[in-house]
Amino acid sequence: MIPLRIKISLFLIPAIVIGLFETLRHTLLENILPIELGNWLTACIDAGVIALVARSLFLAYANKERELSRERASRAVMEERERLARVLHDQIAQSIFYSGVQVSAAKVKLQQGRDGSVEQNLNDVLLSLREIDENVRQAIFNLKQDTIGGSDFRKRIRLFLDKTLSGKSISWDLEMSEGDITLSAADQVQLFGILQEGITNIVKHSKATQVTVRLMSRSEDNAHWSFTIQDNGIGFNLQNVRDGRYGMEIMANRARDIGADFHVESSPGNTQIRVER
Structure with missing residues (x-):
């Protein structure tokens, strides 16, 4: 006022x-x-x-x-930390609980002398522990990033793709416009969240061998841009998107929060998640 x-x-x-x-x-x-x-x-x-x-x-x-501007940046970071807290609760806590159930089941079977069926329970525990390990590592990676401090967004994306995909036998490529695209701290937080969700889906469901991430300018002043995550996996039925699977609703909400449009196209060998402003 x-x-x-x-x-x-x-x-x-x-x-x-x-x-x-x-x-x-x-x-x-x-x-x-x-x-x-x-x-x-x-x-x-x-x-x-x-x-x-x-x-x-x-x-x-x-x-x-x-x-x-400072308030928007702080709010974006707080929202991202709240999202990480939900991940810790919803994914990691549930995985730990599930592991405990499997260990208890294996213990009962051992007491009953059913040694042969214990192996499946232990295998389930190992898979759950691997998922916990991956989620914890990703949460730590996110918390270490200094978005408000102006860390290089290109470097952050490259580091994430390398840590997430290189060990999964999935090759990747990053394409970004030469000019400085206008991205606020809130833009960076939400786009990075969309990237995380999209790449997680690719690793879990797509059977892809190649991923390309693009951040390209759509105007001379770099205020309008397009952010695309593309893979060559098996694709999926878009009806599943309308049914709320694969975290598409979360990504769409993130795009809407920064005033951007969210698009999904999928066919065998070519799936694209695109955010445009």
């Missing part, structure tokens, strides 16, 4: 200054200052006074914009 003193100044100060000048002009300066020159001086003084007074207004707006 504009301070009251600035509102009053915008109305009163120019009027007072011009009023004083016009009084001087038509009294003391009447025989000295030509009418045409006096008119030009009045206009220049009026413009100068308004510019000086308005400077306070512009500074107030600039400060408010910086505050809003």
